[in-house]
Amino acid sequence: MATGRTHRPATRSRGIPEATVARLPLYLRALTALSERSVPTVSSEELATAAGVNSAKLRKDFSYLGSYGTRGVGYDVEYLVYQISRELGLTQDWPVVIVGIGNLGAALANYGGFASRGFRVAALIDADPAMAGKPVAGLPVRHTDELESIISDNGVSIGVIATPAGAAQQVCDRLVAAGITSILNFAPTVLSVPEGVDVRKVDLSIELQILAFHEQRKAGEEAGQGPAAAPAQPRQGTQARTAAAAASRKGPEGDVPAVMPA
Amino acid sequence: MATGRTHRPATRSRGIPEATVARLPLYLRALTALSERSVPTVSSEELATAAGVNSAKLRKDFSYLGSYGTRGVGYDVEYLVYQISRELGLTQDWPVVIVGIGNLGAALANYGGFASRGFRVAALIDADPAMAGKPVAGLPVRHTDELESIISDNGVSIGVIATPAGAAQQVCDRLVAAGITSILNFAPTVLSVPEGVDVRKVDLSIELQILAFHEQRKAGEEAGQGPAAAPAQPRQGTQARTAAAAASRKGPEGDVPAVMPA
């Protein structure tokens, strides 16, 4: 999710569970922040809190990568940053093309998180001839006609689809034919791709619907009613919150509901 | 989750597994398309294909909602659309506020998928006074000062955070204090919220990193080599993790002592 997702058929990748792979970027982000503050080492407990998971899970995750910690001490921040980056393939440069330069495409092009992680926007592509040449995020928009040549000339293997739903499959087919093997799809459509091509999807509307489901349940419970039954005018009851609520949980680990995705 | 997914601490919601809830919007979309084409009934096989899952999973998912199909025939499209909509809480109106009207916020505001599913953008909020009053997607941007009153006046329970990472936690705290109980977070940060508040996150950079991981593996296999082997050029960065530490690990792969902060 959310990061929602479309996944690989089956197999565990190189012995690393898919669920673990999905958390590595989270750890990496937390570690990078520690690194910037020049923190030399960190315990599984501290790092887990920063990443929003529990420490047992984190240790188990790291155990798939190797034994990078020191008992009684913790993990060396810099070293771990390097190991995780390497595992994720971020020590190399990944050129990316973004197709569909509307609001969303422009937002993606401007998103700083790409560049800082080894992803380089090689080109922005749009089907609208009027867009061609216009600069977005410092890059001139290229026309769809050039899609194939851009991909092969730059050795691009990752494509981002930010077109309307109707154009997505067609764009996807062209990307795949041109050699793309990983696709991040923002269009609200199920893409069909040949074996060997990975697709992950990010769907705003789906995320909201999942939230609505839980929101509805909260409202139902509040009313003492069985869930889903009452249409109910949403909300009103502000509830307690505060640290007290957080403290009242059962498990040892204070884990925040936030996580994952998409 | 985008997806990924973000999950609830524990309990199965009303007996419906979280994994099933996350797929309901997918089924709903496929069903809506069939409905628009006036298709009266659909088999689990057909619907599963349209939604990008397998039929056993789909039937199991539907079995949690009730027995809405007809053996030997399939499912009534209209009826199923209604049942799933009701289950997801989409038969009611959900006002939503979007905080942070940059490229991404604007893209979200313009996203048609919201309105069509019972989500109504009640307000766009931004901290920049220069933005105030400017129309985006037909709505005037409101200043952050008004956040609390907007939320209570409109009975908003769902908030979308599209601010820079640095502002996200602060905005989140204000949203929660004002009564918001569900948050969709686009900022690349772990939000901490009190018990009872749901957070789902959508993180572009994380999705790309997961793709990179698999992409790297493909490249490795292609080369007949164990995955991840090639260090590739470690970009910039100094810091030298000692070879000693590197040597002492028992994990896979030999590695390069050099480094790379993000």
Next chain:
DNA sequence: TTCTGTGAATCTCTTCACAGCA
């Protein structure tokens, strides 16, 4: 016969709890 609904088997992920190293 056709296609749903579902127990049972399987697989994956998470959590526990503690042995063992620094």
Next chain:
DNA sequence: TGCTGTGAAGAGATTCACAGAA
């Protein structure tokens, strides 16, 4: 002593395979 690393237990999700309704 403190914290990692990991077997083992537990929980959850997926898939199988078939009984049974239309």
